[in-house]
Amino acid sequence: MITPLRSFFRSDNVHYDELIRSMDFGVVGGKSFYLNALCCFVSCLLPSLLLGNETFVNLGSLDTQTKRMIPLVSFLPHGSQLICGPFGDAGTQFQVWDWKSRSKLKWIQFRHPKEKDLSRVLELKSLPDGRLVTRHSSASTGKITVWKAGTFQFEKEIHFQEPVVKIAISPKGTLLAVGTVAHRGRCAVKIYDLKEHKILHILAQGFPRNGGYGLASLEFSPDGKYVAGMEDLEDTVRRREIRVWEVSSGHLVALLPGGQKWSGIVCFSPDSQSLYTTTGHEELIKEGQYSIYNSISRYDLKSLKVISQWKYKSTGGNDDSIVSMVLGPAGKSVVIGTSFFHSQLLHVNLKKKQILQTEKLKPTKHSLMPIAVYIDTDAGKGENKNAERLKSPTQRSKIYAVAHFDRIELLKLAEAIGPTDRTKTK
Numbered sequence: 366m367i368t369p370l371r372s373f374f375r376s377d378n379v380h381y382d383e384l385i386r387s388m389d390f391g392v393v394g395g396k397s398f399y400l401n402a403l404c405c406f407v408s409c410l411l412p413s414l415l416l417g418n419e420t421f422v423n424l425g426s427l428d429t430q431t432k433r434m435i436p437l438v439s440f441l442p443h444g445s446q447l448i449c450g451p452f453g454d455a456g457t458q459f460q461v462w463d464w465k466s467r468s469k470l471k472w473i474q475f476r477h478p479k480e481k482d483l484s485r486v487l488e489l490k491s492l493p494d495g496r497l498v499t500r501h502s503s504a505s506t507g508k509i510t511v512w513k514a515g516t517f518q519f520e521k522e523i524h525f526q527e528p529v530v531k532i533a534i535s536p537k538g539t540l541l542a543v544g545t546v547a548h549r550g551r552c553a554v555k556i557y558d559l560k561e562h563k564i565l566h567i568l569a570q571g572f573p574r575n576g577g578y579g580l581a582s583l584e585f586s587p588d589g590k591y592v593a594g595m596e597d598l599e600d601t602v603r604r605r606e607i608r609v610w611e612v613s614s615g616h617l618v619a620l621l622p623g624g625q626k627w628s629g630i631v632c633f634s635p636d637s638q639s640l641y642t643t644t645g646h647e648e649l650i651k652e653g654q655y656s657i658y659n660s661i662s663r664y665d666l667k668s669l670k671v672i673s674q675w676k677y678k679s680t681g682g683n684d685d686s687i688v689s690m691v692l693g694p695a696g697k698s699v700v701i702g703t704s705f706f707h708s709q710l711l712h713v714n715l716k717k718k719q720i721l722q723t724e725k726l727k728p729t730k731h732s733l734m735p736i737a738v739y740i741d742t743d744a745g746k747g748e749n750k751n752a753e754r755l756k757s758p759t760q761r762s763k764i765y766a767v768a769h770f771d772r773i774e775l776l777k778l779a780e781a782i783g784p785t786d787r788t789k790t791k
């Protein structure tokens with residue numbers, strides 16, 4: 366029975382293993398066997414056939430048993446480890462998990478050798494070599510801390526003259542983009558070289574802070590040539606600004622309009638030629654009544670025009686909005702998290718303006734829903750994969766770790782790629 370299945374179904378189908386594991390081979394040929402096969406086909410393979418294999422596969426969850434919200438989650442490179450937190454009253458304790466076996470490995474605490482206690486960790490990024498970079502609530506002093514790989518012991522501090530409000534790491538891990546707020550109220554982005562230990566550029570075209578929080582989002586492009594930032598505002602009347610700079614020269618290359626409210630996320634397309642943004646809007650329907658919605662826009666960075674746009678209607682008020690956004694496996698779609706009244710993941714095709722799949726999560730009153738992404742390098746490497754298929758894969762796969770209150774939901778998503786995308790992977 367196994368051989369016909371392998372020949373009938375695509376050998377790189379993400380649901381193939383689930384089908385095989387679900388069957389009771391102790392009664393091959395019996396009613397139990399065929400019943401299990403039929404049930405698995407309907408639940409696992411049928412959605413894949415109807416939606417082009419673009420369906421979430423639930424890999425289980427990690428229960429931190431802390432009864433505390435998880436604001437930060439990140440996959441560690443070169444392995445199957447995941448770090449999440451912070452926990453504890455001080456906000457410096459984290460859990461390290463083996464996400465493949467769903468087992469908790471250890472607790473860690475970020476400790477400074479000269480300071481008794483560090484302030485709460487507000488941001489955590491992983492470098493390609495396994496080191497971690499953190500930003501703390503004491504960033505008003507302008508400090509960023511680097512921790513050793515594996516042991517997560519203190520390595521060094523990087524000092525800046527202004528308070529640090531956001532950090533981003535280049536794809537190669539050699540540069541830091543650091544959002545700072547000057548005392549005069551202007552927010553700027555500095556490019557810091559981690560190897561040379563110096564600031565390469567201070568991006569002069571900073572944001573006028575105007576009583577806001579600084580930067581809502583800061584991201585490098587996949588090729589490392591650009592960095593994009595969106596300002597964060599308390600003022601809901603003035604529109605946010607989205608700026609894109611060239612890293613090598615520090616020049617401003619794009620100035621894009623943002624929304625007025627809440628959601629503020631930017632991320633680049635895999636080819637670094639376009640930028641995805643989320644923004645919140647409020648439209649007056651009639652006197653005293655407003656229509657609240659969030660939009661995802663894709664901008665072409667050469668023409669600065671909107672390629673595609675999709676609106677998500679908020680039905681639960683200000684808090685029912687897009688709180689996270691990452692790219693789909695092949696970069697042709699986006700995965701967004703909406704929270705508060707409707708806690709769910711949406712897999713959205715912006716070009717077709719279509720929701721491909723909805724993964725509903727348990728409702729929670731907490732609006733944060735950070736998503737970490739792991740590129741599934743094992744996809745397409747099964748026992749029956751031939752050399753030609755490895756050179757020219759038909760799909761890409763990613764693992765999404767979604768922090769949902771005190772649990773982390775693990776979901777796998779595969780997306781078919783076209784001939785153009787396939788050529789780029791060779």
